[in-house]
Amino acid sequence: xxxxxxxxxxxxxxxxxxxxxxxxxxxxxxxxxxxxxxxxxxxxxxxxxxxxxxxxxxxxxxxxxxxxxxxxxxxxxxxxxxxxxxxxxxxxxxxxxxxxxxxxxxxxxxxxxxxxxxxxx
Amino acid sequence: xxxxxxxxxxxxxxxxxxxxxxxxxxxxxxxxxxxxxxxxxxxxxxxxxxxxxxxxxxxxxxxxxxxxxxxxxxxxxxxxxxxxxxxxxxxxxxxxxxxxxxxxxxxxxxxxxxxxxxxxxxxxxxxxxxxxxxxxxxxxxxxxxxxxxxxxxxxxxxxxxxxxxxxxxxxxxxxxxxxxxxxxxxxxxxxxxxxxxx
Numbered sequence: 001x002x003x004x005x006x007x008x009x010x011x012x013x014x015x016x017x018x019x020x021x022x023x024x025x026x027x028x029x030x031x032x033x034x035x036x037x038x039x040x041x042x043x044x045x046x047x048x049x050x051x052x053x054x055x056x057x058x059x060x061x062x063x064x065x066x067x068x069x070x071x072x073x074x075x076x077x078x079x080x081x082x083x084x085x086x087x088x089x090x091x092x093x094x095x096x097x098x099x100x101x102x103x104x105x106x107x108x109x110x111x112x113x114x115x116x117x118x119x120x121x
Numbered sequence: 122x123x124x125x126x127x128x129x130x131x132x133x134x135x136x137x138x139x140x141x142x143x144x145x146x147x148x149x150x151x152x153x154x155x156x157x158x159x160x161x162x163x164x165x166x167x168x169x170x171x172x173x174x175x176x177x178x179x180x181x182x183x184x185x186x187x188x189x190x191x192x193x194x195x196x197x198x199x200x201x202x203x204x205x206x207x208x209x210x211x212x213x214x215x216x217x218x219x220x221x222x223x224x225x226x227x228x229x230x231x232x233x234x235x236x237x238x239x240x241x242x243x244x245x246x247x248x249x250x251x252x253x254x255x256x257x258x259x260x261x262x263x264x265x266x267x268x269x270x271x272x273x274x275x276x277x278x279x280x281x282x283x284x285x286x287x288x289x290x291x292x293x294x295x296x297x298x299x300x301x302x303x304x305x306x307x308x309x310x311x312x313x314x315x316x317x318x319x
Binding site for chain 2: 031032033036048049050051052053054055056058059079081082083
């Protein structure tokens, strides 16, 4: 098992797929299919995860301690075979750190008037 | 409760998952199967056959793409674990390395001998057709032997078109015949000298 991440500072930027999965779990427990649906909906289909990619990411996030398996089941008559995952405090910090990194990037782009020029007319 | 027989799609998906490492499958296989089943159901109801095929394509590409990464990840974890164990008990590690080295060395040496003696062809052209020419020992009382080495070698060389190795080892002749055949080499014997071929 790989060593768990101890600081929220990402060593490298998170991949879009990984960041989207983390973001989907920030507001509560979700199972695999719910994560897939939310990511597809929130990105308007721009990020489409296959089951292989999703569970590769889930495995990595679990190993890093950014998410954990949750025993809480939101729906009463839910399929018992489903596994739910939720974001840990460290996961939230890592996601927030990534957002800050992107914010700084956007600020730089804005200072160079790049964003304005990219906006649709 | 009777278990439901898996559909063809489920079986195909399960077969696809077999390219993933065992540990990964043990942890996520059933869950992935369930999620893919839900994806398939939703896609075929809402979007039709073309989208279903696209889903299959994306799933195959996704799993085939991630399989090498997962295998490398498992290999890296196993290697790190092995190195940690080795560092923990150096005496045992050294003993194992010595035994392994000795075993591999002995194995290599035995194979070298077997290879050069039994497996590798002789270092001559058509080495499998080589013949041995021996001169009968005169003192053995079997016959009077002349000295025909060069001549016999020439004869044998002409018959077999291969190099001839000359030896003076004593060799009994058959009492009834004047010639002896051994293998594919055949050389005639003469009264004043005799040879055996082999």
